[in-house]
Amino acid sequence: MGKKSQQEEILKTLGDFTSKENWDKFFTIRGSDDSFEWYAEWPQLREPLLSHLTLSQSPPLPPQILVPGCGNSRLSEHLYDAGFTDITNIDFSKVVISDMLRRNVRSRPGMLWRVMDMTNVQFVDETFDVVLDKGGLDALMEPELGPKLGSQYLSEVKRVLKSGGKFICLTLAESHVLGLLFPELRYGWKMSVHVIPQKRTDKPNLHTFLVIAEKQKSRVLLQISSAINQSSLDCLGNQVDRSREAYLFFQARGLHEALESENRIRMEYSSGSDILYSLKDLQLGAEGNMAELSSGRRVQLTLGQQGASRFSYKAILLDAQQQSGPFSYDCGVFLVPKARAHEWLFSSEEGQWLVVESSKSARLIMVLLDTSHTNASMDEIQKDLSPLVKPLAPGREGTEAQIPYSDKWTTQSLDQLLEYPIASKPAVVDARFMAASDGIKQRKIVHQVTSPLTGSIIVDDVIYEKVGDDLSYPLPSNDLIFRRLTFQRMEGLVQSEALLTLGTSQKVLGDTEQKKAHSSSKAKKRGNLKRNDPKVSVSDGIDYLSEYLKVDHNYLASSYHTGIVAGFMLISSCLENASSTGEMVRAVVIGLGAGLLPMFLRACLPILCIEVVELDPVVLDLAKGYFGFREDKQLKVHITDGIQFVIGVANSKVDDGVFVNHGNEKAICNMDPTSSNGSCTVSDAGLKETNKIDILIVDVDSSDASSGLTCPASDFVEESFLCAVKNSLSEKGLFVINLVSRSSAIREMVVSRMKVAFTNLFHLQLEEDVNEVLFVVNTNVPIKNDCFHEASSQLEKLLKLEHPERIQSIIEATKKVKSL
Numbered sequence: 001m002g003k004k005s006q007q008e009e010i011l012k013t014l015g016d017f018t019s020k021e022n023w024d025k026f027f028t029i030r031g032s033d034d035s036f037e038w039y040a041e042w043p044q045l046r047e048p049l050l051s052h053l054t055l056s057q058s059p060p061l062p063p064q065i066l067v068p069g070c071g072n073s074r075l076s077e078h079l080y081d082a083g084f085t086d087i088t089n090i091d092f093s094k095v096v097i098s099d100m101l102r103r104n105v106r107s108r109p110g111m112l113w114r115v116m117d118m119t120n121v122q123f124v125d126e127t128f129d130v131v132l133d134k135g136g137l138d139a140l141m142e143p144e145l146g147p148k149l150g151s152q153y154l155s156e157v158k159r160v161l162k163s164g165g166k167f168i169c170l171t172l173a174e175s176h177v178l179g180l181l182f183p184e185l186r187y188g189w190k191m192s193v194h195v196i197p198q199k200r201t202d203k204p205n206l207h208t209f210l211v212i213a214e215k216q217k218s219r220v221l222l223q224i225s226s227a228i229n230q231s232s233l234d235c236l237g238n239q240v241d242r243s244r245e246a247y248l249f250f251q252a253r254g255l256h257e258a259l260e261s262e263n264r265i266r267m268e269y270s271s272g273s274d275i276l277y278s279l280k281d282l283q284l285g286a287e288g289n290m291a292e293l294s295s296g297r298r299v300q301l302t303l304g305q306q307g308a309s310r311f312s313y314k315a316i317l318l319d320a321q322q323q324s325g326p327f328s329y330d331c332g333v334f335l336v337p338k339a340r341a342h343e344w345l346f347s348s349e350e351g352q353w354l355v356v357e358s359s360k361s362a363r364l365i366m367v368l369l370d371t372s373h374t375n376a377s378m379d380e381i382q383k384d385l386s387p388l389v390k391p392l393a394p395g396r397e398g399t400e401a402q403i404p405y406s407d408k409w410t411t412q413s414l415d416q417l418l419e420y421p422i423a424s425k426p427a428v429v430d431a432r433f434m435a436a437s438d439g440i441k442q443r444k445i446v447h448q449v450t451s452p453l454t455g456s457i458i459v460d461d462v463i464y465e466k467v468g469d470d471l472s473y474p475l476p477s478n479d480l481i482f483r484r485l486t487f488q489r490m491e492g493l494v495q496s497e498a499l500l501t502l503g504t505s506q507k508v509l510g511d512t513e514q515k516k517a518h519s520s521s522k523a524k525k526r527g528n529l530k531r532n533d534p535k536v537s538v539s540d541g542i543d544y545l546s547e548y549l550k551v552d553h554n555y556l557a558s559s560y561h562t563g564i565v566a567g568f569m570l571i572s573s574c575l576e577n578a579s580s581t582g583e584m585v586r587a588v589v590i591g592l593g594a595g596l597l598p599m600f601l602r603a604c605l606p607i608l609c610i611e612v613v614e615l616d617p618v619v620l621d622l623a624k625g626y627f628g629f630r631e632d633k634q635l636k637v638h639i640t641d642g643i644q645f646v647i648g649v650a651n652s653k654v655d656d657g658v659f660v661n662h663g664n665e666k667a668i669c670n671m672d673p674t675s676s677n678g679s680c681t682v683s684d685a686g687l688k689e690t691n692k693i694d695i696l697i698v699d700v701d702s703s704d705a706s707s708g709l710t711c712p713a714s715d716f717v718e719e720s721f722l723c724a725v726k727n728s729l730s731e732k733g734l735f736v737i738n739l740v741s742r743s744s745a746i747r748e749m750v751v752s753r754m755k756v757a758f759t760n761l762f763h764l765q766l767e768e769d770v771n772e773v774l775f776v777v778n779t780n781v782p783i784k785n786d787c788f789h790e791a792s793s794q795l796e797k798l799l800k801l802e803h804p805e806r807i808q809s810i811i812e813a814t815k816k817v818k819s820l
Helices: 003-013 020-030 042-052 075-081 094-104 136-140 148-160 175-184 230-243 246-271 279-283 349-359 378-392 511-518 521-526 542-548 559-581 596-604 617-626 642-650 719-728 744-757 785-798 804-814
Strands: 065-068 087-091 112-115 128-134 161-171 189-195 209-215 276-278 298-303 313-319 329-336 361-368 400-402 428-435 440-451 455-464 481-487 494-502 549-551 585-590 608-614 635-639 668-670 681-683 693-698 729-740 760-765 771-777
Touching: 042 075, 042 161, 042 209, 065 075, 065 148, 075 087, 075 128, 087 094, 094 112, 128 136, 128 148, 136 148, 136 161, 136 175, 148 161, 148 175, 161 175, 175 246, 189 246, 276 279, 279 298, 279 378, 298 378, 313 349, 313 378, 329 349, 329 378, 349 361, 361 378, 440 617, 455 617, 481 549, 481 617, 494 596, 559 585, 559 596, 559 693, 559 729, 559 760, 559 771, 559 785, 559 804, 585 596, 585 642, 596 608, 596 635, 608 617, 617 635, 642 693, 642 719, 693 719, 719 729, 719 744, 729 744, 744 760, 744 771, 785 804
Parallel strands: 065 087, 065 128, 087 112, 128 161, 276 298, 329 361, 329 428, 400 428, 585 608, 585 693, 608 635, 693 729
Antiparallel strands: 161 209, 189 209, 298 313, 313 361, 440 455, 455 481, 481 494, 494 549, 729 771, 760 771
16 A cells, blocks of 8 residues: 555544544654645745734743644744744644654754643643644544533643733634634633635635634623624635535634624623623633632522533522621532522522621522422432532632531521531631521421412421520420411411410310310320429420420510510500509501410500401411410401501591590490400590500511512501501500511611601611511600610519519510610
8 A cells, every 4th residue: 555545544544633543643654754734834824823923012022832733734843934933832642743853853943842732731820922723622622522622722721821822723613613712712812813815726625714812811801803794705605606615605604603693692791780601601700710709799600501410500609798707618509499589588689698698608609499409309409519519619729629518407597507517628618508497406287278368378386406595484395395377478487486385285275276185095195294294305206295285475486576565665654654544555466477466465464455457367267276366355356458457547537546545534445255346446435435546566477578578568668558557546656567678778768768757766676687676656756765764664564474584585675776
């Protein structure tokens, strides 16, 4: 077989351009003197190359040039002869490097030749001014092999180039090559594309294109400049028509379309604020150096793709504000279940920053789960996510990001997200997985029902991992049992919470619970529990104990309820006058919940005539059946709309009253305890009736989780309702709102509206919670803070509780009431 036949044979076997063995064989056959130019030759390359090899530096110095995958091309020799003598050539074929060294050692002694893999070059960072590639990238981008080798090679190019250096790439510009090249050099590169003039020949060749990419110090996204436009395409098309080689036209048009597409992406990325980046975009520098923290950086991205992970995820990366430190963790991953992703805390930017602050993480990656993750366990999701988030953990050079796992999830408050720390290893970036949860140790669902108005409602008994230590509790155990009422429409928000205490079976919670206790075979076997039985323990199980427990109506498990009662200090002198004269005080509570606040007020302030306004009759049934709520002549429920109820009082034609000043004779609260028809009048024979409200409490949640206002519903803070409140209150009457909003803007809006409507506005901020209680005293006479100490003492004397020591938590809360 002749040499020419051997060359044709080896060209056929070079199907795999990434095989070192194939190239060694190819270069052995060709020999050192028989150069091979795959693309355009020197006459066509000379002018465009030399014009781009001059660097914009002062003083001008000869550029240090790297030629990867040099082969046996004469390109380096021509450049050397043109005056560019600082050239380093590399190729992974030892055969060709040996041949080229022998060919040039005497005539071009300054030129270097190294056996080296272009995807793993052995040079330090920022060594070269120019990397000149003639077909090297194309050879690595075999469609069957994918972009892995090409990506590795471009990473090395970016690493060894100096700032201001140039990557000069001669390429056929096939779509799969441009699909890697353009995104890889998207951020921090100034790019241009040129057409190399073709050598006149009877045999048509593919066009060779010249891509110039200059490494910038800035990460600014720039458009790719090119002289390839529609007119040049038309010119090429005419030439093709004459030569009947249509594939040349399609090659040029493919490049033009790729350029338009990439520039469109770059324009969108430059102008848009809600860009959804890929992990690759961020690794390429779309939002700066991800290995370094950048205070206040917020980036939306997608994680995972087919073949690389089981699931894909939408995520938000947030680098904490400077004032949020000190930090417990370098990086955290916060998983948000689908049911909670729409909540303001996780869907709004302001809410997300609050999560970051509470997490004590310098960088938080918030992952929003969706329906595709429904059937996956948290362990499966963590395992799938770990390799995806690891590249996003901030770290120093030479350290490896590690994502440790927590086998315990976060507690009921965002302020306790990191209650379960994970030890970090030296020189390892510390991160952790977190999720919105409630820190429950044991849980038993007591009842579940779906209401046409409220939706799914759950009654459950729970033992928390950690509770306060300010209780006088009869169980000989540190584990306290609470009964909760939860509206599922606001998942994660417990509407009401009660402490359970031991009692006989006759005193168990409510009608429904009593029936269950009487029919329980377990109760018959074990007998009635006694309060001081030393054998009673939570270790007996929450399922067993729940049957013998009742709600303690002398204890407020919700701190904001304690805050509401503390605000009664503002009208304590009026309450004291009513107590001394035997007059009744009309109190209206909008929002029954489990009935815990009304029952507590009924027990501790006998002077109150309490009306509860509740829209949903199912809620009333639950309060009676599972929380021991009872109506009597001083506590009644109206099943009606709370706003309309207040408007009705405000529009009443009855003469205006003054707070608990219904004449000198005793007034009584006249309600029929056998019905819930809502009739409540303060009356006395021969006296003027008054329909005014002395104490109005709004304690309702919002059904719109995306509004940013958790409590109350937005209608309760509209100007029209506040005006109705003012007109419904007696002189010196008290208006109370439980406000829950993590948005400072929404909170300020509510406060601003209330200041317009009322003169005397006060608040109590609960340190351990997001609740804020707002108080209004309906008088135009300013109320000064210096009288609060005396007022607090008056309130303390008025409160009547079975456990007097529990009054102290209310009195302590009065000290936190401040004017606004």
